[in-house]
Amino acid sequence: MTAAADHTAVDWPRTADGHPATLVGALARNAAETPKRIGFRERDFGVWQEWSWARALDDILAIAAGLEHLGLGAGEALTVVGDNRVRLYFAMIAANMLRAFPSPVFPDVPAEEFPIYMRFGTPRIALAEDQEQVDKLLEVRQRTGRPEIIIYDDRRGISAYAQDGIVSLDEAIRRGRERLERQPELRAGLIGRAGADDITVLLYSSGTTGTPKGIPLRHRNIVSGIANAEAGGYFRQNEELFAYLPTAWVGDFVFTLGAGVLLQATINVPERQETALHDLREVAPTFYLAAPRAWDNMLTRVQVGMADSTPLKRRLFDFFMPRAIATERKRMAGKALTVSERIVAGVGDVVIYGPIKDYLGLSRAERAFTGGEAMGDETFLFFRALGIKLKQFYGQTETCALSAAQGEGSVRGHTVGRAMPGVEVRIDDTGEILIRSGSVFDGYFDDPAATEKALADGWLRTGDAGYLEEDDSLVVLGRVSEVVRTSTGERFIPNFIENRLKFSPFLRNVAIFGAGRPELTAIACIDYDAVGHWAEQRSISYASYAELSQKPEVYALVADIVAKVNESQPEPLCIRRFVNLHKDFDADDGEVTRTRKLRRNVIETSYAAVADALYDGSESVSFDAAITYDGGGRGRLRRELRIWKV
Template identity: 80%
Template sequence: MTAARLAAPGIWPRTSDGRPATLVAAVAANAAEAPGRIGFREREFGVWQEWSWAHAQQEILAMAAGLEDLGLGPEEAFTVVGDNRVRMYFAMVAANMLRAFPSPVFPDVPVDEFPTYMRFGKPRIALAEDQEQVDKLLEVRARTGRPERIIYDDRRGSSTYAAGDVISLDDVIARGRARLAQQPRLASDLINRTGPDDITVLLYSSGTTGTPKGIPLRHRNIVAGVAGAEAGGHFRRHEELFAYLPTAWVGDFVFTVSAGLLLQATINVPERQETALHDLREVAPTFYLAAPRAWDNMLTRIQVGMADSTPLKRGLFNFFMPRAIAAERKRMAGGSLTLAERLVARVGEFVIYGPIKDYLGLSRAERAFTGGEAMGDDTFLFFRALGIKLKQFYGQTETCALSAAQGEDSISGHTVGPALPGVEVRIDETGEILIRAASVFDGYFDDDAATESALHEGWLRTGDAGYLEQDGSLVVLGRVSEVVRTSLGERFIPNFIENRLKFSAFVRNVAVFGAGREELTALVCIDYDAVGHWAEQRAIAYASYAELSQKEEVGLLVAGLIAQVNTTQPDALRIRRFINLHKDFDADDGEVTRTRKLRRSVIETNYAVLADALYDGSERVAFEAAITYDGGRRGTLRRELQIRKV
């Protein structure tokens, strides 16, 4: 009997409105309702491999049976580390079949940090994508005793491992298939074990203020979140999704894996991260999510490409794009386009907008989103002017990333839109955003104190400051914990100013100082690619990031960007001096999280000498920065840095 036939209608857990109540149930429903429909695609050696829903369910069942044979059981964490791979996703759902839960780890996490992401759920079994990740897990096991069993997906380099010490995922699948053949009822049992209250995934907070906390999301949380997004028109059935986001980020697990399973989408996986841009063009997804910095990078690619193109193409771009942006601004303000404007838009779609969307791989992106931090108006307007209906959303890992989102009738540069159906939002007396919804988690893993602080009478304290506009749209200002005052009593949020500086393609990271000081100053990390191209166009020679950052012309460029942002700030909250840092803030140095959020306390400690120099009247300061190279080797980078006035 096939797995598809075992998943007959009515035998898997359902919600009150008839939806699959778990991700496991969603796979069974898809295999029963659309067994031949393609659920997953992955590019391998340039050729797209496909899995129908029936085939996917068979593979997942075999993995589950094999993992159970290895000892994976209920309420256990299952460590997963690697880039996006179809079989890695299958293994996550297979763990759910056993009422265990995957706990994905960012693939670039160094060995020293790995135990932090294996603290909860007692993970005895781990799945690694390739030899690099297996080697890390072996070193972690030598230090901590866990994981006891290591499974690898990619066979390359596997011949060096001792037999029985490390096993291949193929061997696990073979064990599982043998068990399924010997136990005819096992497949049906695996499909029905999992309930809505079981943990679906264990993710970790970003750790901006300390050790990352464990965040367990349950099936009912995720099912409710996806249902609300669908009811709001933000998700649809049968999407074409592109799985390129980090697997340890809630955005990938909810927007790609969970929404893909629950809404019977096709999940497309690139061959590797280096080919993602090429593969994106081939897929042309209907739904696309990217962080603001990724959209900024796309805009930079377009601008660089146009600067290097033919005079005709540059002329057409410079004619049509300003008109498209002006038209979009008019639409967002509630105005109607004239006949001439509509005609220009139609011609522009044929000669400029359409080709650019095709170049980006977004020709079919009917739903495009950004979130995680603020986005610059220029970037937001540019992509909407192209015809990509880009919108902003708001959420946290604790809310399954689904709390508020813009609709076509609530587009604005400064809001994140109204609450999704089924989500309540209110602002307390301190200005903190509170959220109540079925998608909100039950509490942190083994951390009662943090849970009690975060949850009160069903409301989640998000830690974000904001307010609601009259139409119900939410405005997010920044972290409540980051509200500070200057020595003169001026109240400000450094992250709010930092984000506006990062709207420029030339600025990758920035840290603003000023708490307890008379005025504001900043450390700026330039974007090496964007500033490098800018320098090459002006025949400015450089040999490294450090050298480029200290060029006089680059200093003037950044000073101009800061001056522009200063015009939007009160006089008392303008940045007066800055330093172009000779290295970027790096996750391996502990200065930013794996999702690129600033670890402010680390920055303030590591760069205390520079912060003091920004205020003591110095014009130059010699500084030795600690850096971590690929492979974990540590070193220092010494440079004399110029302190510049704005």
């Protein structure tokens, strides 16, 4: 029997309208309908390796059979940790074939935090990308007794390990293929076993206010969310995707793996995170998702590159880009362009905009999105002026990240767009945003109290404050729980102001203080790369982040950013003083989450002495900050920090 005939001989679970009801079903459909189409590509030693949908299904079936041989069963979690790798993605779908589910962990999570992300689903088996992750899992096993079996993908450095329960993924695949040969009926059984109500992935909340909660997303949630996005024109069939986002983030599982399989895209995996920018240029994806900070970094790269370019290129850039931004403002306002503006736009695309898009790897990015936090107008307009149709979307892990998005023709900087087809949005009496959709999860894992608080009559209480405009565009203000008041009764949301400050490429993190205080102050963390380049251009010498942050010129730079934001703030909510911290807020120090959300309670506790100095009239404060080194060691970094009045 040929491979093609074998693939078409099996059936898979379907929705009422005949579409696949699970990711496994979508994979089987792809292998049956377009067996030779490339589903996955991965760069290895500079060469792109390709998997057709038929080959991908065969490999995933072998992994599933091997995992079952090792004891993975229905309802169990498979811990997965590592950077983006094709075989790690395959193992996630393979777990689904067994009615188990992957539970990916951010690869930079230290061993001591791992038990937090292995609390649910009894993960007896873990899949690690390489030796670094195997070592962490062995340390976790010593502490907790789990995982019992550690499967590794990259064998370098592991061949001499003598501990029990360490298995190569190649060995698991070999065993799986042997089972499939001995049991021909197993193939169809694995494809048809999972149902729409089964959990397809277990993710974790960011944990900004406490221990991260387990968020199980079921096949029907992801299938519904992606169908809604496709109906709204946000996703399309046969996209070229770039798989570089953290595998433990909902954006990667839903936008990359889920959408890729359900919509028959080609999922391109970079060789390493260090080569991602180079690999992105080669792939030139048609769909691209990045957080606002990543778009800010791209803008900084362009600005730095132009500053170091030839005089002619700088003059062309300085001539065309301001005109492109002005033209984009007119487009967004619904105004018609003049003939001369269209001519300038056409010439500019040839000499400036097109080359920049090619340099960034976004020459084919017909659909580009950002979300997770607000984006600055400068960055947003810049990329749209290049011809990249960048839009904002809104969603949470609990909604498969698919709730609302901007549509072309109704793009405005302060909104996140309208609800997607199949999604209902309303605002309750307290100003909280409520969501109802098939993409909304059923509840937190083994946490009925949190579930009861989050879900009511089919509506998800998002915890976000916002409002709907007359055209039903949604405006998100910030977390309801973060609405606080100054001692004079002024109401504000710290995160809203922090995001506006972070619109500047020179600030990476900011913490606003003022709850119960007479006025607002801030701790600022500079962006080392952007400020470092700025300093070098002005011949300002420095030897470290700590030294650079305390330069008077850098304080003046940050003061200008603060003053600009103050111009749009009500007088009682202007920032009066700030301090440049001598280190960045770090996830390893517990100050931000792995998705870089501020852990406000940790900041307020750890930096209480700095906050007090901002209010007691001090001109400086000596502070001893805890730091975690790349190797995992801990230390202290002491510095005299200047307090700057705005």
